[in-house]
Amino acid sequence: xxxxxxALAVLAVLAAVPIWIGDRYMAHIAVMxxxxxILALSLNMMLRVGQLSLAQVVFMATGAYGSSLxxxxxxxxxxxxxxxxxxxxxxxALVLGPLLLRIRGVYFVLLxxxxxxxVNLILQDMxxxxxxNSGLFGIPRFELFGMRLARPENFYPFALALLALSLAGAAAxxxxxxxxxxxxxxxxxxxxxxxxxxxxxxxxxxFGLSGLLAGISGACYAHFIGFISPAAFTFAISVNxxxxxxxxxxxxxxxxxxxxVLLVPLPEVLRDAQQYQLLVYGLLLIGFxxxxxxxxxxxxxxxxxxxxxxxxxxxxxxxx
Amino acid sequence: xxxxxxxxxxxxVLSGMVYVLMALGxxxxxxxxxxxxxxxxxxxxxxxxxxxxxxxxxxxxxFLAVALAAVLTAGLGxxxxxxxxxxFVKTELNGMIMSLGVAISLQAIALIVLGPAxxxxxxxxxxxxxxxxxVVPFDRLFVGGCALVIIVAFYLFLKRTRMGxxxxxxxxxxxxxxxMGVGVxxxxxxxxxxxxxxxxxxxxxxxxxxxxxPYMGEMxxxxxFVVVVLGGLGSIPGxxxxxxxxxxxxxxxxxxxNNTAALIxxxxxxxxxVLVRPSGLFGKVT
Numbered sequence: 010x011x012x013x014x015x016a017l018a019v020l021a022v023l024a025a026v027p028i029w030i031g032d033r034y035m036a037h038i039a040v041m042x043x044x045x046x047i048l049a050l051s052l053n054m055m056l057r058v059g060q061l062s063l064a065q066v067v068f069m070a071t072g073a074y075g076s077s078l079x080x081x082x083x084x085x086x087x088x089x090x091x092x093x094x095x096x097x098x099x100x101x102a103l104v105l106g107p108l109l110l111r112i113r114g115v116y117f118v119l120l121x122x123x124x125x126x127x128v129n130l131i132l133q134d135m136x137x138x139x140x141x142n143s144g145l146f147g148i149p150r151f152e153l154f155g156m157r158l159a160r161p162e163n164f165y166p167f168a169l170a171l172l173a174l175s176l177a178g179a180a181a182x183x184x185x186x187x188x189x190x191x192x193x194x195x196x197x198x199x200x201x202x203x204x205x206x207x208x209x210x211x212x213x214x215x216f217g218l219s220g221l222l223a224g225i226s227g228a229c230y231a232h233f234i235g236f237i238s239p240a241a242f243t244f245a246i247s248v249n250x251x252x253x254x255x256x257x258x259x260x261x262x263x264x265x266x267x268x269x270v271l272l273v274p275l276p277e278v279l280r281d282a283q284q285y286q287l288l289v290y291g292l293l294l295i296g297f298x299x300x301x302x303x304x305x306x307x308x309x310x311x312x313x314x315x316x317x318x319x320x321x322x323x324x325x326x327x328x329x
Numbered sequence: 330x331x332x333x334x335x336x337x338x339x340x341x342v343l344s345g346m347v348y349v350l351m352a353l354g355x356x357x358x359x360x361x362x363x364x365x366x367x368x369x370x371x372x373x374x375x376x377x378x379x380x381x382x383x384x385x386x387x388x389x390x391x392f393l394a395v396a397l398a399a400v401l402t403a404g405l406g407x408x409x410x411x412x413x414x415x416x417f418v419k420t421e422l423n424g425m426i427m428s429l430g431v432a433i434s435l436q437a438i439a440l441i442v443l444g445p446a447x448x449x450x451x452x453x454x455x456x457x458x459x460x461x462x463x464v465v466p467f468d469r470l471f472v473g474g475c476a477l478v479i480i481v482a483f484y485l486f487l488k489r490t491r492m493g494x495x496x497x498x499x500x501x502x503x504x505x506x507x508x509m510g511v512g513v514x515x516x517x518x519x520x521x522x523x524x525x526x527x528x529x530x531x532x533x534x535x536x537x538x539x540x541x542x543p544y545m546g547e548m549x550x551x552x553x554f555v556v557v558v559l560g561g562l563g564s565i566p567g568x569x570x571x572x573x574x575x576x577x578x579x580x581x582x583x584x585x586x587n588n589t590a591a592l593i594x595x596x597x598x599x600x601x602x603v604l605v606r607p608s609g610l611f612g613k614v615t
């Protein structure tokens with residue numbers, strides 16, 4: 010199956026769903042699908058350079074808090090504060106990258122996990138700035154071309170466009186020479202190094218890009234919901250976007266999209282059986298890891314996108 | 330003032346002993362299988378839940394209930410290892426993601442069976458004694474004593490029995506262990522079972538003190554994680570020393586500042602250790 014055809018089909022369905030249902034609540038879920046897909050894509054980039062980062066939620070949080078504080082405190086319009094917060098988060102990733110990315114494999118996971126915990130605790134503790142556990146209220150809604158995007162059905166086309174842009178960018182990146190270098194780093198780091206690739210610099214660059222995406226996703230989330238608190242930026246988010254990647258498949262930028270489309274609405278589908286929602290989630294993760302480690306896209310495009318990026322890449326990380 | 334410090338030390342050592350119980354299993358699994366077991370807190374929760382059901386709801390003798398919790402959870406651990414983790418022996422990140430899947434699923438099952446509320450378990454031991462100006466509750470003392478006995482038994486098992494030695498060999502180098510005739514897969518299953526049993530004992534012992542809920546495993550898992558990174562992933566002496574250190578540091582911080590500050594401090598320690606000396610205090614430098 011052709012990757013582009015599937016991508017367009019999924020995006021078209023995504024675009025049609027809220028119009029078709031015409032329901033405000035559906036539109037809300039659809040927006041969340043888009044924002045989570047962007048966040049999952051930011052993790053996807055890190056997985057493609059062979060590092061499982063549990064710190065994407067940190068950049069999501071800096072984007073959200075940064076943009077909210079700028080628009081509440083300084084009165085910046087969200088159309089300005091979102092890109093600034095996104096770029097700021099990307100820049101933060103660039104600064105932290107050289108320190109964090111020297112560490113590889115399991116230890117990088119431990120490191121990013123701890124970083125996520127610390128940032129969440131600090132958000133809870135700095136009540137003067139972040140409002141602590143009661144969070145930030147009254148975050149201004151988006152305005153674009155003089156139109157207020159307060160209602161989900163108005164915000165949705167914007168979120169979808171942002172997602173399409175991010176996906177197209179990622180797809181172009183993965184297909185380019187830079188993408189080939191990324192793949193070589195993931196598949197054989199030592200060999201890439203021997204060919205003169207500055208592995209650390211490449212990883213830092215990708216980390217910065219992923220920080221930018223995560224920051225923008227977080228900032229949009231803040232202005233969309235209008236309220237943020239540390240409870241929205243926990244380890245659970247890191248797990249969610251990881252599950253989205255595993256189920257969608259890491260080998261294609263479509264993986265995060267398909268994973269998000271399937272998983273984000275799950276709590277709504279299972280609303281009448283809420284206690285089973287978590288179980289479905291866990292069993293899906295176990296089932297995919299055990300039987301389809303390359304995810305749905307790996308299954309769909311066995312020829313075009315290669316198989317088992319997760320399965321293969323994870324083997325490489327065992328380097329003494 | 331000296332009473333204040335003595336109280337901090339007593340509290341720190343008593344909670345540190347529980348951390349050691351958790352950390353031993355966590356570090357054992359890492360040493361043998363190179364899996365960071367994010368489901369370790371859920372094994373603790375399973376142990377506590379078994380005690381809740383047997384002792385709290387059905388009146389089984391408390392000590393018997395804790396022992397049964399350990400045995401049942403150990404069996405569950407062996408099944409999980411054989412069914413789910415074994416296939417990822419050489420792919421450590423996949424193993425780690427699998428442990429997340431196991432954690433979510435176990436939590437979900439507890440949610441379905443027991444419901445989301447915190448449920449109190451009647452205290453089998455109550456009262457406290459006064460030593461000078463220091464208060465020592467009997468139930469905490471009992472937990473600390475049990476933990477000490479188990480830790481010593483575990484140490485003797487590792488050092489004095491053939492199976493324990495085999496386990497250490499596998500942790501050092503699985504391939505060479507296999508060449509020496511060690512059944513690596515049996516060792517892995519047993520190690521996972523022991524780790525699960527230790528976590529379940531910790532959960533069962535703490536159940537009357539903290540109550541039981543599906544999410545109760547989160548904090549102990551984080552503590553075990555911090556302890557093990559501090560002591561060195563895979564290092565048994567590191568887990569013991571790390572547990573006591575974290576227990577003491579935390580008790581000091583919690584008495585002088587607050588719990589959030591104590592947690593931030595412990596994760597800051599992890600951050601520094603991983604960046605500067607990933608092998609921890611006692612781990613081998615690789």
